[in-house]
Amino acid sequence: MECAVDAQSLISISLRKIHNSRTQRGGIKLHKNLLVSYVLRNARQLYMSEKYAEIYRMQQYEEVMTVCNEIQELDPLDLAEDGEGCCISSAGGEPASLCCALHPAASPPTPVQAAPGCAALHGEEACKEQDFYRSCCAEPYPLPSCDFSPPGAHCNKTTVLDLDTHVVTTVENGYLHQDCCAPPQPCCQGAPVLAKKRKADFAYYAEELPDFVQCKKARSDDFPCPTSEQLDSSSISNLISIFGSGFTELVNRQADFEQSLNGQFCSKQVLASLGAWTRAIVAF
Amino acid sequence: MIPGRGGDPDDTRWCFAQVKGVVEVNVTEADIISTVEFNSTGELLATGDKGGRVVVFQREQESKNQPHRRGEYNVYSTFQSHEPEFDYLKSLEIEEKINKIRWLPQHNAAYFLLSTNDKTVKLWKISERDRRPEGYNLKDEEGRIRDPATITTLRVPVLRPMDLMVEATARRIFSNAHTYHINSISVNSDYETFMSTDDLRINLWNLEITNKSFNIVDIKPANMEELTEVITAAEFHPNQCNTFVYSSSKGSIRLCDMRAAALCDNHSKFFEEPEDPSNRSFFSEIISSISDVKFSHSGRYLMTRDYLTVKVWDLNMESKPLETYQVHDYLRSKLCSLYENDCIFDKFECVWNGSDSVIMTGSYNNFFRMFDRNTKRDVTLEASRENSKPRAILKPRKVCVGGKRRKDEISVDSLDFSKKILHTAWHPSENIIAVAATNNLYIFQDKVN
Numbered sequence: 001m002e003c004a005v006d007a008q009s010l011i012s013i014s015l016r017k018i019h020n021s022r023t024q025r026g027g028i029k030l031h032k033n034l035l036v037s038y039v040l041r042n043a044r045q046l047y048m049s050e051k052y053a054e055i056y057r058m059q060q061y062e063e064v065m066t067v068c069n070e071i072q073e074l075d076p077l078d079l080a081e082d083g084e085g086c087c088i089s090s091a092g093g094e095p096a097s098l099c100c101a102l103h104p105a106a107s108p109p110t111p112v113q114a115a116p117g118c119a120a121l122h123g124e125e126a127c128k129e130q131d132f133y134r135s136c137c138a139e140p141y142p143l144p145s146c147d148f149s150p151p152g153a154h155c156n157k158t159t160v161l162d163l164d165t166h167v168v169t170t171v172e173n174g175y176l177h178q179d180c181c182a183p184p185q186p187c188c189q190g191a192p193v194l195a196k197k198r199k200a201d202f203a204y205y206a207e208e209l210p211d212f213v214q215c216k217k218a219r220s221d222d223f224p225c226p227t228s229e230q231l232d233s234s235s236i237s238n239l240i241s242i243f244g245s246g247f248t249e250l251v252n253r254q255a256d257f258e259q260s261l262n263g264q265f266c267s268k269q270v271l272a273s274l275g276a277w278t279r280a281i282v283a284f
Numbered sequence: 285m286i287p288g289r290g291g292d293p294d295d296t297r298w299c300f301a302q303v304k305g306v307v308e309v310n311v312t313e314a315d316i317i318s319t320v321e322f323n324s325t326g327e328l329l330a331t332g333d334k335g336g337r338v339v340v341f342q343r344e345q346e347s348k349n350q351p352h353r354r355g356e357y358n359v360y361s362t363f364q365s366h367e368p369e370f371d372y373l374k375s376l377e378i379e380e381k382i383n384k385i386r387w388l389p390q391h392n393a394a395y396f397l398l399s400t401n402d403k404t405v406k407l408w409k410i411s412e413r414d415r416r417p418e419g420y421n422l423k424d425e426e427g428r429i430r431d432p433a434t435i436t437t438l439r440v441p442v443l444r445p446m447d448l449m450v451e452a453t454a455r456r457i458f459s460n461a462h463t464y465h466i467n468s469i470s471v472n473s474d475y476e477t478f479m480s481t482d483d484l485r486i487n488l489w490n491l492e493i494t495n496k497s498f499n500i501v502d503i504k505p506a507n508m509e510e511l512t513e514v515i516t517a518a519e520f521h522p523n524q525c526n527t528f529v530y531s532s533s534k535g536s537i538r539l540c541d542m543r544a545a546a547l548c549d550n551h552s553k554f555f556e557e558p559e560d561p562s563n564r565s566f567f568s569e570i571i572s573s574i575s576d577v578k579f580s581h582s583g584r585y586l587m588t589r590d591y592l593t594v595k596v597w598d599l600n601m602e603s604k605p606l607e608t609y610q611v612h613d614y615l616r617s618k619l620c621s622l623y624e625n626d627c628i629f630d631k632f633e634c635v636w637n638g639s640d641s642v643i644m645t646g647s648y649n650n651f652f653r654m655f656d657r658n659t660k661r662d663v664t665l666e667a668s669r670e671n672s673k674p675r676a677i678l679k680p681r682k683v684c685v686g687g688k689r690r691k692d693e694i695s696v697d698s699l700d701f702s703k704k705i706l707h708t709a710w711h712p713s714e715n716i717i718a719v720a721a722t723n724n725l726y727i728f729q730d731k732v733n
Contacts, residue, residue: 013624025379030464
């Protein structure tokens, strides 16, 4: 009798009920549909708040990276000292450990030591289990920018499009999680995080985001996307893992999210399309 | 023990009396009972079903030869009250399911009841015919018209006895007044008017007039997208003909006085209990929706039923209920599954006993619950064919919530959610109850010593 009390499945169940009520004998039952819409609203609120929390953390990460870059640019020598300092003092401070993991520290920390967030969070078993952790611990050190990555390399690029302001935010991140585990090399050189913010015409980005557009069209038909898309969650998961504790649950939810995908949502663009998502639900 | 007076449900031992309906593996949907109602004397018991039929049972006169057998209920009349209709303008089918039956008080030999489906209320007259006229002048015995030229003598027709026939005729049809689905009807204590309630409006009718009704409550918003609540039930006060209450899907009850204004959108009293924030879930709105509201016989109290509880309200206290009884709180952790299988939308009714000391409501697995308001004790009983031996005493049942299950207990996961008791009725003065379990009607009475 147990069922997953999870926002996404509730949303899909509710939508199915509303759809079925249209063909029920006796006409649409106003009372029942009103109650179903309340469940839909509650589930959506939870879902949106989780997504907003993710975006918030992504933005926090970007800010941290920007600060790190600025610190690095100041004085390499100073940085080395700072880095050591921050490595030592980074018992619980995530940004500090991030910084020291990223820049070329004098004494390269061992994989375990340099990844307080990563290892502490998930343990070595988890490191082996999930793809990005595998790449974290096993693969050679990556190239800084997606554009320069060799073919087949695990390169992640996340693009967020705000429908209301038409601001496109692209986060190119290489293997930040790898930075936790692998011996550090100048990963900050190529400025692995490029926060490009530019105003853009939505139409211009139509080609760049074909999946997104397709998803949006499907949603406007009152039904979710028929095609299922694998969520490229590793980029987001990377960011989360770097920030350490507190995000375990979010990462687990991401994993569940991937597993529970059944064509109901174009998950890759869900993060980017919060506005459209809101409107799709409100249409009911 | 004085019949009709409350008393401890533990002292009151309920026995099986009768069961109506057939035992079948696959229940025909049309046979599912959708409403049960005793008349004001308890002599008649009416049921309505999803197929639009009404069956009226009449209690036998008690026999001196068999004092231990109180009067049995036997079929008195069966008729098709409503038929399925089709609204061509909206391309909608109108279900024939009888949503409610309400009896009118008896003035003469005939019985009158109101029955309603989603759109139309009908007044039925149920009368007996045990004599028929014979000896007409212009008609012969077969009813053929006679040629007046052949008549040479005149006679006065006489009434001769015949086999008892109970016939039901539709005396009034109150239609075309509701856009939304009718969920309640209630007869006023003035016995001249009644009200019919749908999701957004309440209409007042005169029993004699079918082409006009007055709208007394309208909660339809100008923009339907702003709809936040619907009316779920309504009832007239048992003594005050100007007062009625209606309940909403948000868990509130409004008491209205028809003397205040023609349109009673402004309530006189507003009963609502603030939600407990620790119980908040995805389904909070659904489980707080009130499915039934009933005045006590005295008119002093109100009883409401929502998905998990029954509450008794004092009309003089609006801020919170006087008493709250948990019907099946063990379902609180199962709400998600109950949402998936639609059980969370089940509308349970509740009833008072004759003295307002005990309240009763249904649950799943063919269980029903009684709560004694004085002793605060409660009992769970089951309507099943296994306990169907005449005068067999019903054994209290218990649902095991967690941990070790005792021998006679049933675990929450073993409950049969397809067997639900939504409709029950209590005799107005005696301890006789009628319990509708899907397509069967069980009649239980207390043990006569």
